[in-house]
Structures are given as C-alpha cells and as structure tokens.
Amino acid sequence: MPYNARMQTAEVVIIGGGIVGSSIAYHLTAAGCKDVLVIERETAQGKGSTGKSMGGVRAQFSTPVNIQMSLYSIPFYASFDERLGYPADYRSQGYLFCATNEKHLAYLRTNYQKQVAMGLKDVRLISGQEIRDMFPLLRSDDIVGGSFCATDGFVDPYSAMIGFMTCAADHGAKLWKNTQVTGIQRDAEGMTVVETSRGVVSTRKVVNAAGAWAKQIAEMAGVDLPVEPLRRMLVPTEPFDQFPHTAPMIIDMSNGFHFRPEALGFLLAWNDPEEVSGYNTDFDPAFIEKILTRAADRVPVFENLAVNPKRAWAGLYEMTPDHHPILGEAPNAPGFFLANGFSGHGVMHAPATGKVLSDLILTGKTELIDASLLDLSRFAEGRTIHETAVL
C-alpha cells in the first residue's frame, strides 16, 4: 500500500457533517464509542440540505416504519435542550392536514388508525367545521375535514445539527471541516482506507452521510445507491401579522401548498411537480408567482403578503424510489454503512437515524425499527415500501 505511518485512524469515519452525520456521531459517542471522525468538505457545517430545510417535524406518516422513526425523533427533539445542553428550538405547534375531498379524508383516516395503533397519542381527526373555527381566515368552503397532531411542529435544523456535533465533540468525536473525501479503498487486512484532501484515514467502519451527494460516495465504495437530488424551493415572507403566528404547519391537500409561521412572517412551500432530478440549487424567480397564487387561494389575506425574492432559496431533497431512507450496512461492502435518501424527512428523522446507525454499527442490530425494511437490498429484492405522505 502507498499509505505510510502518518496514516490516521478512527474507529468510525462519518462522511458528511450535516444533521444526519452529526446525529450519528452524537449517538455513537453517547453509546460509548468515542473514536469517531466526521469529515465535511465545506468550511462550515450546514451548507448542504440541512441549512436549507423548513425544519418541519411530524409523526403523521402513512407507513409504520416512518411513524416509528418519528415516535423516537419527536420526543427526542422535545427533550433535546435538556439531554444535550444545546438548543434545537422545538416548537410543538402541530401539523394540520386539510382534506378537500373524500379520498383525502379516507387516506387521513387510514393513516390516523395506523398512527394510533403504533402509539401516537396526540393525533386526531377533525371536522371541516373545527378547522373553520380554528382558522377562520382559511378559505374552507371545500375543506371536508382533516387531521391534526399537536406534538408535530418545527425545529431549527441548524441549531440541532450544531447541538448534535458539539455534544459529540464534547465526548471525544472529531470534526474535520474543509476536507473532501475523494476515494474509499479496502486494504489487504480488511481495513477501509478513506482518502481525503487532508490525507488518508484507516478505519473498520465508514458511514455515508453525504446527503444529496451520497451516490458519489457510495460509488467510491463500489455500491450502487438509488439516491437522486431534487431541487426544492422555499419562500419566506416579510413580516405579516394578519394570520396567527401560533398556527401549525398547514397543508392544503388539494395541491400540496403548505406554510408555517417563521420569525415575523411565514415560510411558504410547494413542491413543483415539474422539477427534475439534478444539482441545480438556483432559486427560480418564476416560482414566486406560482406559490403566491396558491397561498392567496387558500388564505385570502395572503394577497397582502410581501416577498423579497432575494431572501428566497433552493436546496436539495435526497430522493429514493420509495421515499424511504436507506439505512444500514451495504450488502457486498462490509463495514460501509448507509444513512441516505431521506426524501424530504432527514431533519425530522435525524434522531432516530442516529440511534439506528449507532446500534447497527456497534451491535449489528437495533430495537428501534425493523432495520431490514430500510436496507439497500429491498430495491433489488422488490421489497419497496411506498410513503405517500411526502411534502
């Protein structure tokens, strides 16, 4: 091997210092594994998807495994400040899904039954009239009912990421910033050698936590990973006080438009179905009219919203074919672990992901979920599980 005695070592190397890599580092150190190295190519954390996120956290999902991931993650966020000693700014303002036809309502009812059966306590189905009473400023002539969960809400993704990483570092983990991973090799002794712009690191366990860039990292390890980047745009408004700031995330199921209070204004989101896979993160100014039309349609006073296009932004979702993450050791690549493809849910599921990965790395199994449901082999073996509650 060309590598010499200056080669560094670590028990676990995590590639990517976003919220997922940081949560894994935290959970590993909390479980007693201190020799953890996180490698981040940017000069600061949060320049990937984590810093672009809307920060929504919810347990209102349609598949048991996603609900289970949230049942760990949301109470974790609720006690984050106390547990870690750093803030995550969890606000339990809820998520309100507004159904505009009987099909949506039946869908919410089925999901509600699954959520309650799995142990979610705070979710409830509500009538159209209740929604009208809660938010008289919504246009509700077509709203036939909905579902609301009071423990859903928002966190500050950047703070949570920094909290995870700082706490991990307090317990021995190291973070190399400004360091790009350029290659991954296996040596004759079965060790993995991670090549970086700062030299090589020898380890037994490598975690791919590279977000929307995970496919390239997987390729370096000879693994074909079905994770594709997809642009998502968010529009923050200028200060606006004509709609209550105690509002939950409100989702108009007729077209997917959703919004939540943010600072003195609101954060508006809508997933344009015309987006195609790719690394484009330019904000498209034409999006503003598209989203404001939908906003004013559902909330007539939003006609008075002011928006500064320079404050709007775009980031990348990391999509998998079944909208579920890919977690666990890659088949045919011993010691190469995946924590990828969160399909829009990486912030809310970061705590559970950290716990699952830490369990799998340290003990080979986890009690939190049936990890085989989220393994990479499910695609080749036809075991995909579709999540339809994607925002």
Ligand SMILES: Cc1cc2nc3c(=O)[nH]c(=O)nc-3n(C[C@H](O)[C@H](O)[C@H](O)COP(=O)(O)OP(=O)(O)OC[C@H]3O[C@@H](n4cnc5c(N)ncnc54)[C@H](O)[C@@H]3O)c2cc1C
């Ligand atoms: C507009 C938008 C809104 C969203 N809203 C929500 C939401 O409301 N709720 C929610 O749960 N999720 C939301 N998401 C999704 C969420 O932000 C992501 O799923 C999550 O941030 C993924 O975290 P990560 O740590 O895996 O990825 P990232 O934060 O992207 O971190 C990956 C890191 O890997 C680094 N990296 C990549 N390649 C290399 C390399 N070769 N060497 C070293 N480092 C490398 C990158 O620099 C990056 O910092 C949203 C995303 C977007 C874009």
